[in-house]
Amino acid sequence: MRISKVLVLAVLFALGFAGGSSTAGENETRLQQIKAAYVYKFAGYVDWPAPPREERAAAFTVGVLGDNPFGSALFALESRTYGDEPVAVRQIASVAEASSCHVLLISDSESGRLEEIVAALHGQSVLTVSEIDGFVEAGGMIQLMVHKNKVRFSINLIAARQAKLNIHASLLALARHVIQ
Amino acid sequence: MSYRRAVFLCACLGLMLTGPQAHAQDDENDFLDMSLQSLMEVEGMPIDVLTTHIHPKGEWMIRYQFMTMPMEGNRVGADSVSTENVLQGYKVSPTRMTMQMHMVDVMYGWTDDLTLMVMMPFVQSSMDHVTRGGSSFTTDASGLGDVSLMAHYNMALHGPHRVVFLGGLSMPTGSIDAVDDTPAGEQSLPYPMQLGSGTFDLKQGISYIGQTRNWAWGADAKGTFRLGENSQQYSLGNRFHSSVWATRRLYSWSALSLQLASERWGDVAGADPRLNPAMVPTADPDLRGGWRLDTRVELSFFIPSGSFQNQRFFIDAVLPAYQNLHGPQLESSHVVHLGWEWRF
Numbered sequence: 373m374r375i376s377k378v379l380v381l382a383v384l385f386a387l388g389f390a391g392g393s394s395t396a397g398e399n400e401t402r403l404q405q406i407k408a409a410y411v412y413k414f415a416g417y418v419d420w421p422a423p424p425r426e427e428r429a430a431a432f433t434v435g436v437l438g439d440n441p442f443g444s445a446l447f448a449l450e451s452r453t454y455g456d457e458p459v460a461v462r463q464i465a466s467v468a469e470a471s472s473c474h475v476l477l478i479s480d481s482e483s484g485r486l487e488e489i490v491a492a493l494h495g496q497s498v499l500t501v502s503e504i505d506g507f508v509e510a511g512g513m514i515q516l517m518v519h520k521n522k523v524r525f526s527i528n529l530i531a532a533r534q535a536k537l538n539i540h541a542s543l544l545a546l547a548r549h550v551i552q
Numbered sequence: 553m554s555y556r557r558a559v560f561l562c563a564c565l566g567l568m569l570t571g572p573q574a575h576a577q578d579d580e581n582d583f584l585d586m587s588l589q590s591l592m593e594v595e596g597m598p599i600d601v602l603t604t605h606i607h608p609k610g611e612w613m614i615r616y617q618f619m620t621m622p623m624e625g626n627r628v629g630a631d632s633v634s635t636e637n638v639l640q641g642y643k644v645s646p647t648r649m650t651m652q653m654h655m656v657d658v659m660y661g662w663t664d665d666l667t668l669m670v671m672m673p674f675v676q677s678s679m680d681h682v683t684r685g686g687s688s689f690t691t692d693a694s695g696l697g698d699v700s701l702m703a704h705y706n707m708a709l710h711g712p713h714r715v716v717f718l719g720g721l722s723m724p725t726g727s728i729d730a731v732d733d734t735p736a737g738e739q740s741l742p743y744p745m746q747l748g749s750g751t752f753d754l755k756q757g758i759s760y761i762g763q764t765r766n767w768a769w770g771a772d773a774k775g776t777f778r779l780g781e782n783s784q785q786y787s788l789g790n791r792f793h794s795s796v797w798a799t800r801r802l803y804s805w806s807a808l809s810l811q812l813a814s815e816r817w818g819d820v821a822g823a824d825p826r827l828n829p830a831m832v833p834t835a836d837p838d839l840r841g842g843w844r845l846d847t848r849v850e851l852s853f854f855i856p857s858g859s860f861q862n863q864r865f866f867i868d869a870v871l872p873a874y875q876n877l878h879g880p881q882l883e884s885s886h887v888v889h890l891g892w893e894w895r896f
Contacts, residue, residue: 401763406594409591417588449584451584521595521664523594
């Protein structure tokens with residue numbers, strides 16, 4: 373093959389590679405985006421007890437314990453509000469920090485100490501959400517799963533009531549399974 | 553591979569990498585704007601233009617493909633040889649063959665992870681010859697090929713990654729008794745012109761698939777293993793296929809795929825007693841094997857809504873990049889597929 377043809381091919385190839393650049397959003401899986409949207413939507417079906425004035429948070433806080441399972445799709449919630457409050461997404465390092473959150477997303481990476489986490493959060497008005505298998509049976513409040521290529525969820529109403537959280541009947545009706 | 557084909561492939565790669573970027577970000581906001589009830593109807597893996605080998609439980613898919621594969625000129629090893637050269641060793645030389653195939657596949661999602669499939673090909677082949685004496689003739693054969701029963705088992709890995717196991721059986725429904733008129737009278741047609749293998753063939757394979765919003769990619773390895781000899785005391789060579797591929801969503805309704813594939817196939821084991829291997833190379837069981845490296849470009853279009861919802865149309869071209877044949881053996885020029893599929 374002549375040098376000139378090789379150069380043309382090389383230029384075309386280089387243009388091909390140089391022309392494309394992926395954003396973080398592009399690499400996000402569709403499923404992660406859907407599940408993050410579920411986390412946001414759940415908040416609209418839950419009532420938290422009103423905190424004392426001095427303890428009111430500046431933002432509606434979604435905490436993540438462990439490896440963030442939804443990536444940047446979860447931080448997209450910060451473009452939204454819950455009522456009049458902006459949504460803030462925080463990576464928390466320990467269960468002790470969870471009390472400042474309205475929603476706590478517990479990652480699969482924490483499945484080994486799930487019992488300990490649930491026990492530590494007992495009675496605190498924090499809506500716990502996770503994809504961990506058996507989460508609701510272990511005392512978690514809302515478990516996400518994929519069933520027939522669509523995202524579904526199960527609810528542990530007993531755990532929610534113990535945390536003084538009121539889950540609307542309309543959400544219970546949409547759940548795949550409710551422990552009550 | 554020719555210079556023009558290489559330029560074409562580079563242009564496709566360029567289009568793939570410089571395609572629209574905005575779509576993914578718009579969809580992120582779409583999900584947040586949906587009601588929970590609407591969100592519950594959204595499919596995790598979209599049944600759309602990115603083919604993912606997923607058929608949820610209860611889903612059917614019908615696919616029709618038309619394939620045309622012209623083969624022209626002979627090759628020994630990696631070198632093309634002239635017809636005159638072939639006629640020095642044989643009384644007859646093939647010069648060109650065209651195989652056309654109409655394939656109907658029916659798939660059904662038995663469970664969310666297990667898909668069952670029936671593949672039914674109808675083959676039409678035509679081969680041109682010249683004789684040492686200077687005359688020419690054409691032979692034709694057509695009919696049902698070998699019907700395959702297959703199963704895909706889909707195993708999800710972490711995140712967007714999956715492995716698909718493929719297994720099945722090809723049944724000897726295609727004829728191995730095709731005959732046609734030649735200058736020597738009606739003759740049994742040689743190996744490439746027969747419609748089937750005459751044997752039950754085991755098909756096995758494994759695929760890795762990854763998928764994000766705008767990309768799908770994968771690699772696969774498949775084999776076809778002949779089980780015993782057919783009624784004419786021979787069995788076709790086993791076949792091995794491996795490939796890597798990537799698909800890029802261009803718009804919500806179209807995608808572009810590139811694939812690099814290796815195809816190896818063995819010589820015929822045994823020999824058809826009706827054929828004279830000294831007459832024409834296509835009758836020689838030891839000149840049937842080879843190896844080919846192919847590049848494949850596919851453009852597909854998907855209809856997401858309306859009266860023709862969940863239908864996909866595709867066109868692809870397979871361009872051989874390298875061929876090494878036990879020859880003299882006709883070399884592949886290109887392959888074109890036109891297809892349609894419908895999920896419901």
